[in-house]
Every structure is written in structure tokens, then in C-alpha cells.
Amino acid sequence: MIRALLLAAALLLALSAPAAAHTVSAGADLRLAQTFGGAEVTLVIKGTPRVPGPLRIGVIAYEGAGLAVNLEVRSLTGGGTVTGTARAAADPRYAELRVTETGPHELTVRAGDEVSVVPFRVLVDRGSPGQFLIYGGLFVAAVLLVGGLLTGAMSRRRPAMLLAAGAAAGVTVAAMVVVFEPLVPPGPPDGAAPAAPAAATPAGRPYAQARFSTEPARPVAGQDFTLRVDLVDGATGRPVDDLVSHHEALAHLVVSSEDGAWFRHAHPLRTGPGRLEVRLRAGRPGRHFAHAELEREDSGGQLLSGEFTVAGDPVEASGPAPTPVTAVAGRPSTVEVAADGPVVPWLGMSGHLIVRSEDGTFLGHVHEMGTPGPRLRFTFSFPEAGRYLAWAQHATTGRIVTRPLVVDVTEPV
């Protein structure tokens, strides 16, 4: 008996594995960070409890409050389109669009001349068949019991017995379902993608390859350029178009000049299958590194890197001098930074520390671990001795604060 229960529990766990991200259902919103016009905003699509039903979309501004966006939601099965507008704000008003079907949809967000196309799925929970049996069983029992009592009162024994037996059966069915329903795996919600049994799914999809390019091919300091990442599946050569929300973004793109004086942590826009783009303004000439952190469906996170060169003369005044920090290789080292203003959670965390080796071959992304008070604390084990560049980031009212650090890591003695 215990073995059967354990088996049922294991089956339940296996089948209720988290569905692909990028789904919106009642109570499960989709949040995606996006960089529009150099400003950090987070797009929120709230789930709907039913179709046809409302789909609420808002844009939270961490920077660039007031940004106006046009929204267009298109069903990828029916082709129906609805539009709306929204304005980015720290506490935004949600635009209410109407969806008429479940399944795959595409949200197109236009801000100025920038466009982002976000695929997502509308899921609506189906009523459980167990509930039907519970209420049905109880209803039948109640009707038969009353019938049985009346028949009994009129002293017709045989029909009374039959009705009472029916009532007992109804109660038994309802009680059995109440006990066993939690052990039965729930069916997929309406609109879910077909899924293979968990046991048949290998752990992780093939690796993605990235090609980094810029438009124009040689950006000039002081001028806008587009950094493009084309993602290709290493096993099939097809565009990688199954990115899931990884720390609230399709991709975290870290772009830094070789000397570390210019740094951006941006969230590129999906402009087509396998294509991510972000508009940036270069600050200094020379070699730049780009690192993209992303996650494919049913897979773990991965890091892809590339580089490009900026022409022209330096235009951006150097920011604050990096704070020197020391650490010992291979040991957990803690870096503390004072917060600049009240800390607002951003990308699901209160603080982020991006660590890069001087030569750009190593990149780490560390999260703040809930330090009380106006301080951010990060713990990281630097893999080997040498000099690292680091940037501690947090959001506060209306802006993202970035503090550069330089970490000298020594060999353990």
C-alpha cells in the first residue's frame, strides 16, 4: 500500500513539473525586463482566469518613467489581434486587452522606433473531473436519501432499500474522490503546449551558439548603435526561439569596454525568431566585450560571449573611480556596497554584482543575499588570482545605480 502511495506521489511530482515559462495563467504573471531607448523597464503580462477574458499588461519603469508604448496581442492559432497603449511608471496602470482563446500568442511592443516581440502562452485551468464526481455524488446521495425517507415513510420497503443503497453509493463515490483526487495528476491547463512525459524528456536541450554583430558594423563613440545577438541551435542549425524568462529577462546582456570604464547591463528585445537586439550609445573607443546570459526551455542557464570594436574619440566622462577590493582565490569573499537610496527589487533580487576578468574571458553574475539595512552584500569565490572588474547594481526610486569595483585576487597562502 505504502509503495503504491509513493509511486502515485512520484508520478504526481513527475507530471506536475513546471510548465515552460512564458506562460500566463491566473495568478502566474510573466515579467520580462526590456531595455527601450537605453532605459530599463519590466513588461508584466497578468494571467487571465478565463477566455474570452481580460489580459492586463503593464510596464514598470525602473528608469525612463513616462515611456509610451503601443501594445498588440495576436493569437498564433486564430490570428485575432487586439491593441492597446501603456505608459511606463514605477507603479503603472495596466492596459486591459481582451483575449478570446488560449494557446500561443505574440505581444508586440512598440516604443519610438524600437519593437519587441514577446511570445507567450495563455493558459486557463480546466475544472477538475474529480470535483464533478464529488458534487455529483453528494447531489445524487441527497436526492436518493430524501426519496428513500419518503418511500420508507410510505412503508414500501424494497424501493426504500434500493434508494438508500443508491444514496450510500453516492456518498461513497464522493468520499473516495475526496481522498484520492489529490493523488491523481491534474490534467494540463487549456492552451498548454503538448508535453512529453517527464521521464522521456532529456535533461537539457542542445547548446545555443551566438553570433554578435553591431549595426552599423563599426559603432562610433557618442552615437547610437544596435547590438544584435543571433542565436542558433548547435544540433539543428535552426534559430533558438525557446528562451524562457531567466531572472526576469529573455537574456541579460553585459556589455563593457575592455578597460571597464564603460558598462551596460541591458535586456535585449526579441525582434524575430532567434534574434535579440538592443540599442546602446557607445561611450569610448576600442575593444568591447559582450556577454549574454540566457536559458532555453527545459535547460539550464548558459553564457555566450562575443566582442566588437568602437571607433571615434572618447565622449563619455569617466564615471566614479572603481572602489578597490581584495579577495583570496578559491575562497568565498564578501563584497559590501552602500546602497544609494531605498533599494527596490529589480530582476527579482535586491542587488546584482557582475564580475569580469580583465581579459573578458570570465564573467560571473552574483545576487545580493538579503542584507538588512541600506547595504548590499555579495559573496563570490573568485576562481583564480588576478585582477577582476566588477559592477554592483541595484534599483532605487527612478534609477538604476551602478558602482564599479576593482578586485585584486591573491593566491591563498
Next chain:
Amino acid sequence: MKRMIALAALVLGAVVLFVMGAALGGGPVDVTAAGARYTVAVHVARPAVGRVPVEVRVTAGDADAVAVSAVMPDMGHSTPEVTAAEREPGLFVAEGELFTMTGVWDLALRLSGPAGEETLVTKVQITEED
């Protein structure tokens, strides 16, 4: 009376088998995909491994040609593109070795016509072994 009970049990058994059979799949797959230029209804009568026909009915847009290919993203499998034959206006049938194993496949439909080329991708679950 006994005969009635036996009959009721038989009917109940048949219903349970039917419901389980339907739940476990094996039936045809019907999906629709809407792009910016074309909308299609895809019918896979037998979602099986091996040589199977895939029917693509173009329900919106004017497509001259349809080519079908499949990718299993979980495994990294990719099968050759099959050019669909136009059986009647708007109805294209591609028959080929599109699926090499059971599981969820991304079916890519490359449509071309006066409006241009567009690739629509939809998911199908292949449930039957060859």
C-alpha cells in the same frame, strides 16, 4: 436481474476503456497556426513515427507552395524538408519521414506566395511507434 447487472458492467467497462484510450492519445492531431501573411490548419491523421502524410490547409492568404520540416527541440533532431503537393486549391499534403521518434516536435511550415515567404511553427505530439 443478473443479466442486467452484467450488461451495466460491460457498458461501464467500455466507457472507461474509451475515456482512457482518448486520454492516452493516438487520435489525429489538428492544430492551427496564424502568421502575418498566412493562416493554416494542419491535420496529421496518424501522429506516428515513419512515413506519414501531413495535411496543410491554407485558410487565409494565397500560398503557392508549402514545405514542411520538423525539429525535436528536446533531442536536437532535425528531419529533411518535404515539399507538399497541392491536392486541391489551398490544400497541401506533405508525405515523408518527418518524425523519427515519439514525443513533441516543432513542425515548421514554410509558405510562399505573392505575399512573400513566411514560416509558421506549431507543435505536434507524435504518440505512435511505427
